[in-house]
Amino acid sequence: MTSLISVNKLSKSFPGVRALHDVHFELMAGEVHALMGENGAGKSTLMKILAGVYSRDSGDILLNGEPVHFSSPRDAQAVGVGIIHQELQLMSHLTVAQNIFIGREPRGRLGVFLDEDRLNAQARDILSRMHVKLDPRAMVGELTVASQQMVEIAKALSFDSRVLIMDEPTSALNDAEIAELFRIIRELKARGVGIVYISHKMDELKQIADRVTVLRDGEYVATVDATSTTVQAIIGMMVGRTLSDAAPAARAAAQGETALEVRNLNAGPLVRDVSFAVRQGEILGFAGLMGAGRTEVARAVFGADPVESGEIFVKGAKASIRHPRDAVAHGIGYLSEDRKRFGLATGMDVESNIVMSNLRHFLSCSFFLRRARMRRRANHFIKLLAIRTPSAAQEVRLLSGGNQQKIVIAKWLERNCDVLFFDEPTRGIDVGAKSEIYKLLRALADEGKAIVMISSELPEILRMSNRIVVMCEGRITGELDAAEATQERIMHLATQRPTLKAA
Amino acid sequence: MTLPSDSPALTGERRLSGLKARIFSPSALQKLLAFASLILLLVFFSFASPAFMQMDNILGILQATAVNGVLAIASTFVIITGGIDLSVGTLMTFTAVICGVFLTYWHLPMWLGVVAAIATGAICGTISGTLTAKMKIPPFIATLGMMLLLKGLSLVVSADKPIYFTDTENFYMISQDSLIGYLLPSLPIPNAVLILFVLAIASSVTLNRTALGRYTFALGSNEEAVRLSGVNVDRWKIAIYGLGGAICGVAGLLIASRLNSAQPALGQGYELEAIAAVVIGGTSLSGGSGTILGTIIGAFIMSVLTNGLRIMSVAQEWQIVVTGLIIILAVYADILRRRKR
Numbered sequence: 001m002t003s004l005i006s007v008n009k010l011s012k013s014f015p016g017v018r019a020l021h022d023v024h025f026e027l028m029a030g031e032v033h034a035l036m037g038e039n040g041a042g043k044s045t046l047m048k049i050l051a052g053v054y055s056r057d058s059g060d061i062l063l064n065g066e067p068v069h070f071s072s073p074r075d076a077q078a079v080g081v082g083i084i085h086q087e088l089q090l091m092s093h094l095t096v097a098q099n100i101f102i103g104r105e106p107r108g109r110l111g112v113f114l115d116e117d118r119l120n121a122q123a124r125d126i127l128s129r130m131h132v133k134l135d136p137r138a139m140v141g142e143l144t145v146a147s148q149q150m151v152e153i154a155k156a157l158s159f160d161s162r163v164l165i166m167d168e169p170t171s172a173l174n175d176a177e178i179a180e181l182f183r184i185i186r187e188l189k190a191r192g193v194g195i196v197y198i199s200h201k202m203d204e205l206k207q208i209a210d211r212v213t214v215l216r217d218g219e220y221v222a223t224v225d226a227t228s229t230t231v232q233a234i235i236g237m238m239v240g241r242t243l244s245d246a247a248p249a250a251r252a253a254a255q256g257e258t259a260l261e262v263r264n265l266n267a268g269p270l271v272r273d274v275s276f277a278v279r280q281g282e283i284l285g286f287a288g289l290m291g292a293g294r295t296e297v298a299r300a301v302f303g304a305d306p307v308e309s310g311e312i313f314v315k316g317a318k319a320s321i322r323h324p325r326d327a328v329a330h331g332i333g334y335l336s337e338d339r340k341r342f343g344l345a346t347g348m349d350v351e352s353n354i355v356m357s358n359l360r361h362f363l364s365c366s367f368f369l370r371r372a373r374m375r376r377r378a379n380h381f382i383k384l385l386a387i388r389t390p391s392a393a394q395e396v397r398l399l400s401g402g403n404q405q406k407i408v409i410a411k412w413l414e415r416n417c418d419v420l421f422f423d424e425p426t427r428g429i430d431v432g433a434k435s436e437i438y439k440l441l442r443a444l445a446d447e448g449k450a451i452v453m454i455s456s457e458l459p460e461i462l463r464m465s466n467r468i469v470v471m472c473e474g475r476i477t478g479e480l481d482a483a484e485a486t487q488e489r490i491m492h493l494a495t496q497r498p499t500l501k502a503a
Numbered sequence: 504m505t506l507p508s509d510s511p512a513l514t515g516e517r518r519l520s521g522l523k524a525r526i527f528s529p530s531a532l533q534k535l536l537a538f539a540s541l542i543l544l545l546v547f548f549s550f551a552s553p554a555f556m557q558m559d560n561i562l563g564i565l566q567a568t569a570v571n572g573v574l575a576i577a578s579t580f581v582i583i584t585g586g587i588d589l590s591v592g593t594l595m596t597f598t599a600v601i602c603g604v605f606l607t608y609w610h611l612p613m614w615l616g617v618v619a620a621i622a623t624g625a626i627c628g629t630i631s632g633t634l635t636a637k638m639k640i641p642p643f644i645a646t647l648g649m650m651l652l653l654k655g656l657s658l659v660v661s662a663d664k665p666i667y668f669t670d671t672e673n674f675y676m677i678s679q680d681s682l683i684g685y686l687l688p689s690l691p692i693p694n695a696v697l698i699l700f701v702l703a704i705a706s707s708v709t710l711n712r713t714a715l716g717r718y719t720f721a722l723g724s725n726e727e728a729v730r731l732s733g734v735n736v737d738r739w740k741i742a743i744y745g746l747g748g749a750i751c752g753v754a755g756l757l758i759a760s761r762l763n764s765a766q767p768a769l770g771q772g773y774e775l776e777a778i779a780a781v782v783i784g785g786t787s788l789s790g791g792s793g794t795i796l797g798t799i800i801g802a803f804i805m806s807v808l809t810n811g812l813r814i815m816s817v818a819q820e821w822q823i824v825v826t827g828l829i830i831i832l833a834v835y836a837d838i839l840r841r842r843k844r
Contacts, residue, residue, distance in 0.1 A: 073733045074733030093792050102732045114712055
């Protein structure tokens with residue numbers, strides 16, 4: 001095999017941060033090469049340099065043995081290096097075909113007008129080569145995240161890319177969609193495309209990767225064979241220490257009082273006749289495919305979306321929850337899956353974020369901020385949750401995903417919430433921080449909080465939950481005890497469509 | 504692990520069939536609603552006052568819409584990119600003043616005055632575009648600065664006095680003569696209106712069929728995505744503001760020709776009416792969607808309302824109040840519909 005890309009002694013610094021130092025990387029044709037590392041290890045920086053988004057400070061990049069220098073994404077695309085960014089970069093108001101060919105629209109006879117028919121035909125061509133059923137004229141904003149992902153891949157392929165970089169492509173996909181993505185990756189591989197695959201999910205690596213390169217703190221650690229190296233060893237290289245990822249402690253079914261009970265809740269097409277209860281000291285897992293309605297249930301219970309019918313009982317007493325503020329008054333907290341959009345004011349400091357939901361306790365004369373008290377409270381949580389921040393005055397956007405999540409948790413603890421809904425609590429968080437979040441959730445439950453954890457990662461659900469509720473298309477299709485739950489049983493329930501069952 | 508054979512990943516996309524999608528897409532709905540409101544207003548005013556449907560009055564409405572309509576078209580381009588142009592009103596005046604300088608001060612031929620007005624517009628628009636694209640000044644601030652700067656320049660250049668087109672006898676014809684009237688004597692539609700419609704069609708084609716139009720929508724939808732696709736975002740943004748400026752030059756010619764003079768104190772406030780017309784016409788202020796047809800309907804709603812209320816002898820103070828209410832209502836209706844989806 002020939003080396004498609006070879007990176008030597010690459011370095012890159014941002015003001016105040018050394019992002020990459022003397023990094024090596026090599027990609028073969030027809031290879032899936034995983035790039036691993038904790039958040040902040042420099043994976044994304046390396047890939048953005050390869051794709052021409054950033055420029056390097058020093059070092060060599062060889063493409064097919066020739067030194068190359070990219071000064072813009074266009075340069076990289078021209079020689080066949082395509083990237084699919086972690087945050088999908090699409091224009092939701094344009095169609096699939098218009099997105100794929102943005103910047104390279106075929107022109108009509110006069111050279112002035114765009115040739116929409118040829119545009120659609122070319123897009124259809126690429127999509128059919130991928131064996132993807134998508135209408136080129138569909139508006140991208142109306143597609144599922146998975147289909148949008150396919151549009152991004154089609155776009156990268158339309159450049160005849162020989163190198164395709166995927167930055168956490170599965171972070172928003174369910175298992176069926178991931179399988180579809182892997183099918184396409186294998187087809188590309190067979191055609192000799194080299195794929196750089198960035199992911200936090202260990203099980204995916206085992207399925208798809210040939211080799212793994214690990215980065216830590218901007219430095220190259222090692223390149224190993226994906227199949228013969230254990231997950232433990234890879235994690236060890238990433239964190240620089242061996243992580244005790246041992247089996248979870250045996251969980252007895254929690255015996256606490258019922259903290260929250262929901263009966264026959266209906267709210268839109270994705271919340272149909274939903275009933276469940278969660279006890280104090282218990283972690284109730286909500287499993288299901290993307291779009292099964294788990295987030296919608298949480299939002300309806302929290303009062304964020306209108307409820308059609310159904311009853312909610314908090315500690316046995318009927319509660320009327322019509323707004324999030326009612327939910328908070330009843331001690332219910334909701335930690336959104338999209339921290340940046342719904343959970344945090346990322347431009348403000350740690351301290352302001354922590355006290356924000358409870359600001360009236362930090363006022364004098366109901367008007368002036370009591371800064372010292374705020375600072376004390378923030379420092380209390382920084383210590384309690386082991387938030388890694390230089391100080392309480394640090395802007396939240398400068399912290400890692402795991403530490404941001406802890407700040408959201410602190411925010412709800414400050415409100416003394418007894419029932420906490422965690423929606424995808426570890427999305428976009430690296431392995432080391434994940435296990436800390438797990439410990440934290442378990443500690444909260446042991447303290448008597450009732451926790452509902454929504455997660456699309458089955459290992460996480462299985463590891464954390466006392467009981468597991470499975471949803472499919474807006475209905476609860478089953479409930480499993482921790483002892484009897486397996487990935488297979490959950491997937492079976494998660495794909496059990498009510499419509500099929502009735503047939 | 505078994506999965507259903509029809510992977511939910513790629514089937515079951517919510518996609519309406521072609522025609523249905525076009526009629527029920529949010530912007531089309533808004534247009535339909537705007538169009539219905541326009542008809543409703545016309546019917547109401549013709550019952551309320553017999554003078555409303557008189558030919559003279561109709562022509563007055565058309566004439567009044569021409570200038571606002573052209574400015575609204577200029578604003579539509581910029582607003583679809585997710586930006587805003589507050590300088591369209593005073594830029595219009597500035598181009599009229601420059602035209603006056605060419606024709607009245609320097610006694611140059613009329614065609615040169617026309618070219619000068621449009622070129623001045625294009626240059627000023629390009630400057631606004633450069634301020635936002637290259638210097639990263641938010642469009643609101645950049646064009647606010649341009650608005651005041653141009654207002655001042657108009658007063659300076661004209662020495663605070665109107666410039667009359669006394670030397671250019673045919674200048675009034677640009678706006679007030681009627682080409683259509685020569686062909687169809689019963690339909691003396693002024694040239695200003697003809698220019699508005701020709702410009703509207705050309706703009707609509709530009710928006711929907713050319714690369715410039717495609718990038719206008721793309722920038723408003725997700726600028727970063729366009730940048731990462733290797734498109735020279737800055738250049739296109741500057742071009743779009745420049746085109747908007749050139750269109751303001753056309754508006755400058757229309758108003759100068761209608762008044763047969765360049766009035767340097769005029770202009771401020773026109774930008775807000777233009778933005779109102781664009782918004783009533785269903786173009787989203789957050790960018791990414793919008794149509795020229797909607798904007799034209801919006802411009803007509805504004806001028807029919809003003810004219811109708813005046814004919815019904817509603818005090819001018821109250822006309823302004825009603826206009827304000829209509830704008831709030833139009834945007835609220837749009838928000839309600841979006842929320843339902």
